[in-house]
Amino acid sequence: MLRFTIRRLAWAVPTLLLVTFLVYVALRLGTDPLQSYLRTNPRASKEKIEQYKSVNGLSSNYVLGYFHWLKNFVTFNWPRSIKGSREVWPELKDAMANTIRLGTFATVVGVSIGLLVGMFAALKPGSRRDVAVNTGAFLGVSIPPYITAVLFQLVFAVYWSRWFGKTLFPTSGVYPPGHTGFNLVLMLKHMALPMMVVAIQVIATYSRYMRSSLLDVMNSDFMRTARSKGISERQVLLKHGVRNALIPVVTIAALDIGSIIGGLIISENIFAYPGMGLYFLDSFTNGDFPLLMPWMVLVVASTLMFNLIADVSYAFLDPRIRLD
Amino acid sequence: MTEFATISPKRMAMRRFLSHKAAVGSCVLLSIMVLAVILAPISARYGVNESVRKPPNTFLPPQKLAWFGTDDIGRDLYSRLIYGIRVSLIIGLFTAVISTVIGCVVGAVAGFRGGRFDDIVMRVTDLFLAFPFLVALLVIRNTLGSIGWLIAIIGDKSSVRFIVFLLSFFGWMGVARIVRGQVLALKEREFIEAARAVGATRRYIVRRHLLPNSIGPIMVALSFAVVGAITAESTLAFFGYGPQAGDGATSLGILVGAAKGAVQTGYWWIAVFPCFALVLISLAINFIGDALRDATDPRLDRGE
Amino acid sequence: MSELVLSIRDLRVTFDTPLGPLEAVRGVDLDVHAGEMMGVVGESGSGKSVTFLAAMGLLPHQAKVSGSVMLNGQEMLGASNKVLRNMRGGLMSMIFQDPLSALNPVHRVGDQIVEMLKAHQQKMSDKDAAKRAVELLDIVGIPQASERAHQYPHEFSGGMRQRVVIAIAIANNPKVLIADEPTTALDVTVQAQILEVIERVQKSFGTAVVLITHDLGVIARVADRVNVMYAGCNVEKGGVESLFDHPSHPYTRGLLASLPHEGVERLTPITGFPPNMLMPPPGCGFAPRCSHVTDACLASLPSLRTFSDLETACIRAEELVVKAGLS
Numbered sequence: 001m002l003r004f005t006i007r008r009l010a011w012a013v014p015t016l017l018l019v020t021f022l023v024y025v026a027l028r029l030g031t032d033p034l035q036s037y038l039r040t041n042p043r044a045s046k047e048k049i050e051q052y053k054s055v056n057g058l059s060s061n062y063v064l065g066y067f068h069w070l071k072n073f074v075t076f077n078w079p080r081s082i083k084g085s086r087e088v089w090p091e092l093k094d095a096m097a098n099t100i101r102l103g104t105f106a107t108v109v110g111v112s113i114g115l116l117v118g119m120f121a122a123l124k125p126g127s128r129r130d131v132a133v134n135t136g137a138f139l140g141v142s143i144p145p146y147i148t149a150v151l152f153q154l155v156f157a158v159y160w161s162r163w164f165g166k167t168l169f170p171t172s173g174v175y176p177p178g179h180t181g182f183n184l185v186l187m188l189k190h191m192a193l194p195m196m197v198v199a200i201q202v203i204a205t206y207s208r209y210m211r212s213s214l215l216d217v218m219n220s221d222f223m224r225t226a227r228s229k230g231i232s233e234r235q236v237l238l239k240h241g242v243r244n245a246l247i248p249v250v251t252i253a254a255l256d257i258g259s260i261i262g263g264l265i266i267s268e269n270i271f272a273y274p275g276m277g278l279y280f281l282d283s284f285t286n287g288d289f290p291l292l293m294p295w296m297v298l299v300v301a302s303t304l305m306f307n308l309i310a311d312v313s314y315a316f317l318d319p320r321i322r323l324d
Numbered sequence: 325m326t327e328f329a330t331i332s333p334k335r336m337a338m339r340r341f342l343s344h345k346a347a348v349g350s351c352v353l354l355s356i357m358v359l360a361v362i363l364a365p366i367s368a369r370y371g372v373n374e375s376v377r378k379p380p381n382t383f384l385p386p387q388k389l390a391w392f393g394t395d396d397i398g399r400d401l402y403s404r405l406i407y408g409i410r411v412s413l414i415i416g417l418f419t420a421v422i423s424t425v426i427g428c429v430v431g432a433v434a435g436f437r438g439g440r441f442d443d444i445v446m447r448v449t450d451l452f453l454a455f456p457f458l459v460a461l462l463v464i465r466n467t468l469g470s471i472g473w474l475i476a477i478i479g480d481k482s483s484v485r486f487i488v489f490l491l492s493f494f495g496w497m498g499v500a501r502i503v504r505g506q507v508l509a510l511k512e513r514e515f516i517e518a519a520r521a522v523g524a525t526r527r528y529i530v531r532r533h534l535l536p537n538s539i540g541p542i543m544v545a546l547s548f549a550v551v552g553a554i555t556a557e558s559t560l561a562f563f564g565y566g567p568q569a570g571d572g573a574t575s576l577g578i579l580v581g582a583a584k585g586a587v588q589t590g591y592w593w594i595a596v597f598p599c600f601a602l603v604l605i606s607l608a609i610n611f612i613g614d615a616l617r618d619a620t621d622p623r624l625d626r627g628e
Numbered sequence: 629m630s631e632l633v634l635s636i637r638d639l640r641v642t643f644d645t646p647l648g649p650l651e652a653v654r655g656v657d658l659d660v661h662a663g664e665m666m667g668v669v670g671e672s673g674s675g676k677s678v679t680f681l682a683a684m685g686l687l688p689h690q691a692k693v694s695g696s697v698m699l700n701g702q703e704m705l706g707a708s709n710k711v712l713r714n715m716r717g718g719l720m721s722m723i724f725q726d727p728l729s730a731l732n733p734v735h736r737v738g739d740q741i742v743e744m745l746k747a748h749q750q751k752m753s754d755k756d757a758a759k760r761a762v763e764l765l766d767i768v769g770i771p772q773a774s775e776r777a778h779q780y781p782h783e784f785s786g787g788m789r790q791r792v793v794i795a796i797a798i799a800n801n802p803k804v805l806i807a808d809e810p811t812t813a814l815d816v817t818v819q820a821q822i823l824e825v826i827e828r829v830q831k832s833f834g835t836a837v838v839l840i841t842h843d844l845g846v847i848a849r850v851a852d853r854v855n856v857m858y859a860g861c862n863v864e865k866g867g868v869e870s871l872f873d874h875p876s877h878p879y880t881r882g883l884l885a886s887l888p889h890e891g892v893e894r895l896t897p898i899t900g901f902p903p904n905m906l907m908p909p910p911g912c913g914f915a916p917r918c919s920h921v922t923d924a925c926l927a928s929l930p931s932l933r934t935f936s937d938l939e940t941a942c943i944r945a946e947e948l949v950v951k952a953g954l955s
Contacts, residue, residue: 019451023463030466138614142606144555146562147599150583154595221729227686229796230716231747233709239743240732247734261456266559270584280459281563303454319780320733 005312012304017070019304023296024057024066027289033058036287037082055079056289069293079290081283088294091279096298099275101187103264106195110202110260111253117203118210119242125215133207140204145263149197149270156193194267201263209252214245247317254310258303337540340619347615350608357605361410368403372573376400383591393593395582401597404574409601411567412554412576415488419553422492424546427499432530432538434500435507442504449497457494458559465490465565482568487560491553498552499545506538540620547613551606558602576602632698633803633836634660634683634720639695641675641682650905652678654860654913655695657932660804660836665827667851667868668840669883673902675860676840680806684722685712700803718748721797725809727789731781737792738762738777744799764795767832768825787818791825798829805829806838811846823850844887848872856880859903859913861929866938876940878948879914912941920948 027033037052038044044052053059056079057069072078078088121133217223218241226240227233265277272278276295283291315321342348360367369391370376375398376390384394392401434442452460468474468490469481479485510516510533519529535542554576560566561577562584580602583595641653653675660666670676681687683697683704697704699719704712724730732740741761745752752760758777765773768791781789790810797805807826811819827850830837839851847854847868854871856864856879864877875881882898900917903909909916911926918925924943932939935946942948 015447015451026463026467029470030463032470138610139607142551142610143603144559144606146559147580147583147603150595150599221724221726222732224686225724225730225793225796226732228684228716228722229744229747230713230718231743232713244732244734255450255454258454258456262458265456265458269563284462299456299459303451303456307450307454318734320782 004315005308008308008311012308016301016304019300020070020297021063021066023300024069024293025062027292027296028058028062028065031284031287031289031292033287033289036289040082040286052079052082056293058289073293073297078294081291082288083286088291091291092294092298095274095276095279098273099264099268099277102191102195102268102273102275103198103260105191106198106264107202107257107260109195110199111206113199114203114206115210115249118207118212119214121207122211122214122218122245123237130211133211137204137207137211140200141208145197145201146266146270148200149194149267152193152197153270190273194264194271194273197267198260198263202260205256205259206249206253209249210245213248214241217241217245220244247314250317251310251314254306254313257306261299337619341615344611344615344618346611350611353604354608354612357409358413361406361413364406364410368400368406370400370403372399372404372407374399374403383594385591386593392597393591395594401579401593405576405579405597405601408574408576408579408598409605411484411573412557413605415484415491415557415567415575416550416554418488419491419495420546420549422488423495423549423553424499424542426492426496427545428503428535428538428542430496431500431503432507432534435504436511436526436530436534445500445504449501452494452497453501457556458563461490461494461556461560462563462565464493465560468493481565484567487557487567491556494556495549495553499542499549502541502545503538506541507534510534510537540616544613544617544620547609547616551609551613554602554605554609576605630662630664632659633662633700634658634838635696635698636679636683637696637698639679639682639697640693641678641687642692644690644692645906648906651908652691652860652905653682654908654929655931656857656860656862658855658862660838662803662836663830663834664852665830665837665839665850667847667854668838668857669842669844669847669854670857671842671902673859673905674857676857677808679857680722680808680838680840684716684720684806686716686722714748717744717797717802718800719802720804720806721800721802722806722808723790723793723797723810726813727786727793728781730793731789733781736778736780737765737784740792741765741777741796741799744796748800760799761795764799765792767798767829768792768795769821770795786814787821790814790818790822794822794825794829798833798835801833802835804836804838806840808840809842810839812841812843819846826850844883856883859908860905861913861941862932862939863914863941864938865932865940870937874936874938874949876935876938876945876949877914877942878918878920912943920944 033056034049034053037049041048054068055072055077057065057067057072059065059068080087081091117133117137121130124130222244223236223240226236231239261276264275265280267273268275268277269281276299279291280295282288283295376384376394377398379398382394382396382398384390384398386393390400390402392405395401395404430445434445465481469486475486478489507530516529516533519533524532557566557575558577558580561575562581564581566577566581567573567575568578576598579598583599586592586594636656636658639653639656639658640651643650643652656675656679658666658679668676668679678687678691682691682693683699685704685707687693693705695705699715702711704715707715731737735743738758738761741764742754742757745757745760749757762773762777765777770776770788770791776784781792784792794810805826810826811822814822823846826837826839829835839846841847851868854864854866854868855862856871856877858879864871864875864880871880872884875884879898886895886897888895898917903913903916909926911928912918912921912930915921915925922944930941930943932941
């Protein structure tokens with residue numbers, strides 16, 4: 001197991017380098033960092049321009065430029081934003097914190113409910129509750145998250161106050177404007193809507209996975225053997241059924257994080273929640289290379305990490321594939 | 325004497341498909357929609373850029389003059405919806421077909437040959453599929469849109485051609501994985517061994533044995549590719565990166581995108597009708613895909 | 629005759645299928661005595677497996693089961709869940725055809741035996757259970773049992789896995805062990821080994837074994853008594869030597885005749901196909917394929933009756949003996 005993990009980790013490093021290189025090339029071609037800089041700072045002096053180019057590794061040779069940028073990156077000599085020379089890390093850190101809070105909450109709630117609902121449905125296939133779950137999940141998967149988000153906005157922002165006279169869930173930001181300090185209740189209230197949008201997606205997806213996986217397992221021979229041992233039905237279900245059904249679900253789960261992040265980005269945009277999604281959209285529209293590159297590295301690294309977690313947990317849960 | 329009726333596998337699959345009422349209903353619905361959309365100049369009541377009447381004509385609620393109301397410059401939403409759906413369906417279909425073709429080829433080769441190629445393809449698709457889709461989409465869109473010679477071939481960032489190309493760039497990966505999985509499963513079956521024993525070349529085996537036996541999963545992949553493409557296009561348009569042909573041409577995505585603003589202003593028809601259309605189309609194609617999957621790979625013990 | 633441990637009377641099993649009701653078992657009577665090896669022979673679709681799955685209560689809920697199954701004097705059909713759970717793995721165990729899919733792939737082999745032990749001997753400590761598990765693996769002939777108890781099913785070969793399955797089944801010293809085609813999925817050489825394990829277990833624990841198979845060779849080797857099934861019914865019963873020497877039912881005769889044996893150049897299969905149990909023939913199940921069929925045979929389903937030292941369901945048994953010149 002350990003060797004397996006270490007080997008995978010060893011692969012992760014060159015992959016990270018390669019992918020960030022490709023990202024670097026893509027961003028240079030796509031967002032034209034130099035042009036964006038000049039556009040935002042039309043009266044920049046020649047030295048400033050040269051400094052900008054140098055710190056960001058924007059030489060004409062892409063490979064050299066990449067390594068130049070890489071050197072600055074790993075030595076924490078990060079260039080500042082093209083807009084107002086803001087420091088990158090504080091903003092990135094806040095955005096990350098916000099998104100992690102939102103994402104974790106949504107994922108935990110979504111996955112637990114989704115798995116339970118899937119189990120609930122699989123236990124009586126074809127029954128009314130199974131049909132209900134199926135239909136619900138289907139709808140959840142077919143309706144793009146931004147539509148749900150807009151719908152929620154409609155209901156909670158516009159109509160709720162109209163009907164009830166006060167707002168239940170605010171529809172933007174992390175705290176009401178002008179608020180300072182930490183307040184758990186307010187924070188949760190502001191997170192509620194974007195979290196629900198993402199959670200719906202997650203519940204729909206995972207209930208389908210779990211239901212399908214559990215149904216497969218329920219019809220396996222070893223379930224029959226388990227029953228023929230005379231153990232309680234609950235033990236059969238949990239120790240044998242669910243335990244085996246979780247294997248494919250977990251592997252898909254870790255890879256699915258990407259789509260959860262995608263849903264988060266859309267949610268954040270619509271509810272003006274200042275997380276990684278909003279950070280990306282803003283800096284992308286502005287062509288803010290210094291802001292974008294660290295963000296990209298972070299996201300690529302976490303994607304690779306989740307891939308690794310998926311591989312390792314698969315090996316952990318299913319002893320059949322632990323061969324190296 | 326008892327007799328055993330014989331039904332070909334295709335017939336059985338057809339029967340199973342037809343037993344899914346939702347899927348059948350979806351087929352009917354989609355056919356009607358496609359028909360309406362093909363006959364656009366006739367089925368639409370106004371041109372795509374045509375004002376309903378002389379001002380005041382903006383933001384009219386649904387009425388006899390404009391069944392779905394009018395938009396911010398007085399155009400009939402119903403007609404625009406028809407034209408918009410046409411564009412989106414075209415994008416969806418073309419993307420799906422191109423993705424499927426590329427995906428089949430890559431997936432079949434990867435699955436059949438295995439080895440290094442397979443490993444690389446798997447790792448690459450793994451990464452792309454795990455990476456947040458919207459981000460990759462936007463970044464690649466800009467990148468591809470800046471490559472001079474590419475633009476000459478496929479049009480610039482706002483053209484339909486470009487969007488089809490862009491979405492196919494991502495679309496083939498999902499199909500490739502499905503086809504690869506199927507090929508891997510079939511590869512070990514005896515009839516492949518038999519073919520090899522008779523001296524069939526690898527290409528022949530892929531062409532004559534593997535691909536025809538994979539039609540089921542391929543069709544399923546195709547239908548999900550269509551939904552994926554339509555959804556992706558609408559997401560792009562929602563954020564303002566959709567197709568922007570001139571003359572007021574529109575797509576389903578653009579119309580849905582307008583829903584964002586309509587929320588605050590209370591012009592509900594601008595949001596409701598396009599969103600409803602999008603959800604309906606997604607549902608319909610998803611139902612069909614689901615039923616196809618069930619028809620070609622039945623799990624007899626589902627109690628359904 | 630030693631005491632009766634399992635007694636099945638007029639067992640009928642009908643499945644509710646989308647194409648209509650399927651009568652898998654149509655009135656089976658069966659007795660299993662303590663310590664004996666009872667062979668149940670039949671082709672696919674004869675109802676042999678379903679009969680015993682019904683006895684164990686392991687059929688899905690679409691199956692309608694009627695009749696009586698008495699195990700150790702207690703009625704099993706319709707019994708409470710508690711009684712059934714007690715029975716399964718405690719008084720009566722079942723092993724199945726494919727050992728790889730029968731074992732849970734993610735649990736260690738030792739743990740799977742311990743699970744069986746603790747389900748019926750709750751007072752047993754974990755340590756004792758683990759020790760007993762290793763002993764059981766030893767009994768079924770697994771080398772280096774204490775190390776291999778920590779391994780997973782996929783680390784065993786097919787024959788070894790089936791031994792593990794047997795170890796699990798006998799863990800609580802059941803009165804009846806039902807072996808449903810235990811050797812069908814294994815190589816011929818391994819088949820003999822597994823049969824030997826089953827025999828050994830039977831002799832040392834005094835377990836009655838019901839050996840379900842379509843392979844007459846297996847029956848000839850180990851069974852004491854035989855029960856031949858066709859189209860959901862018993863067609864012939866008797867001691868193994870009597871049956872093989874002078875089979876009374878045309879189906880049994882056909883089975884024996886179709887075996888390859890010395891001096892025979894061409895194999896003689898039984899012509900025709902087994903009946904469709906969605907629409908079973910009104911009379912004897914074998915009648916459509918029988919070369920001695922009469923109108924009486926097609927009229928109504930015959931029941932078992934004594935015929936010399938066997939029991940047979942063929943109404944023409946006496947005539948056919950005379951005709952063939954057998955005695």
